[in-house]
Amino acid sequence: MYFNRKKTLTGLFLLFAGISYAQVISFDKKEHDFGTFTRSQTGEGVTCEFIYTNTGTSPLVLNRVVASCGCTTPEWTREPIAAGKKGSIKVTYNASSIGTFSKSITVYSNSKDGMVTLKVKGKADPYVERVEDAYPIDLGGGILMVKNELNFINVTKDEPKTLVVDFINTNKQDVKMSLSKVTKPLRVNLLSEKVRGQSRSSILITFDAKDSKVWGKQEVYFYVTPAGVTTSARNRVKVTANIIDDITSMTAEQKKNAANLSFSTRNLDLGEMKVNEKKKESLTITNNGKSPLIIYAVNTDTDNLIAKPDKNVIAPGKSTKVKITFNPIKPEDLRPQKIAFITNAPNALNAIVEIEVLAKR
Numbered sequence: 001m002y003f004n005r006k007k008t009l010t011g012l013f014l015l016f017a018g019i020s021y022a023q024v025i026s027f028d029k030k031e032h033d034f035g036t037f038t039r040s041q042t043g044e045g046v047t048c049e050f051i052y053t054n055t056g057t058s059p060l061v062l063n064r065v066v067a068s069c070g071c072t073t074p075e076w077t078r079e080p081i082a083a084g085k086k087g088s089i090k091v092t093y094n095a096s097s098i099g100t101f102s103k104s105i106t107v108y109s110n111s112k113d114g115m116v117t118l119k120v121k122g123k124a125d126p127y128v129e130r131v132e133d134a135y136p137i138d139l140g141g142g143i144l145m146v147k148n149e150l151n152f153i154n155v156t157k158d159e160p161k162t163l164v165v166d167f168i169n170t171n172k173q174d175v176k177m178s179l180s181k182v183t184k185p186l187r188v189n190l191l192s193e194k195v196r197g198q199s200r201s202s203i204l205i206t207f208d209a210k211d212s213k214v215w216g217k218q219e220v221y222f223y224v225t226p227a228g229v230t231t232s233a234r235n236r237v238k239v240t241a242n243i244i245d246d247i248t249s250m251t252a253e254q255k256k257n258a259a260n261l262s263f264s265t266r267n268l269d270l271g272e273m274k275v276n277e278k279k280k281e282s283l284t285i286t287n288n289g290k291s292p293l294i295i296y297a298v299n300t301d302t303d304n305l306i307a308k309p310d311k312n313v314i315a316p317g318k319s320t321k322v323k324i325t326f327n328p329i330k331p332e333d334l335r336p337q338k339i340a341f342i343t344n345a346p347n348a349l350n351a352i353v354e355i356e357v358l359a360k361r
Contacts, residue, residue: 022058034122095124141226156246216297260289
């Protein structure tokens, strides 16, 4: 069979030349320069956005967007982009090291180009910690402190706990410090009443639960004030602790013969609620142990949630009912809550019951 090779190739060329793509991706830019920036202390990256337009006649779909390394993260419009409409690709670069960088992002789509390469570049300088970052609490008078809220978590009445909080004098001259409104169960001491210029010092805070008349959650406050500064809310330090029974000295035999708490449920679902809508529920506590069960305290996340046992002392083999009332008075109350039962049972020194609630739509 004979054919004219030249005419055939010419025909094929004309055939393919007549094929047109209905999707065309057009970027406003294909390269972004972050310039010089300081590497984040928290690991947060820098982000830019590439805007593209479908200049074709049919919907444009981005199949994949792949970065050249794990330190570069792309996010892109997933739904099809109609003709004439725009989409975006956000690119975040997390500087894993300092210095200059250049990273590529490959975009795969049903466009006539098939594959497009984008680029980000820049220079990451090392993070230099500022004094304000390490000591964010401003007490006034050039004195900065690490934190002003302390949580001792669980403490017992038999063993005091101590925490140390640092502060710094940013002045060139010495500054005298003073404490006020320190009450039991706290004992607070300054490492030095006079802090030398441009130097650090500490406060020692001891929570001695034997001086407390309550069980469970407790909040107390004291004030630390630099000389020449009027004591105000900025100088207040909040201290919280959860006071529980101490079973560390109990023998295996004593634990075997102790109280043992069980709940009828550890999760109550109140369903959907709205502000100022009151709901009541109940659960049962049973003492499966061999000694009386003592409920020292019942703590809740908010004053609008009340849990009240019929009895606080439950004999072995007996039960008591706990009446629960929830009355949210503001929108932020409409969230899951917790009830903590502080008891003498080794298996439930700080027993939690979850309360599920959703805001009514």
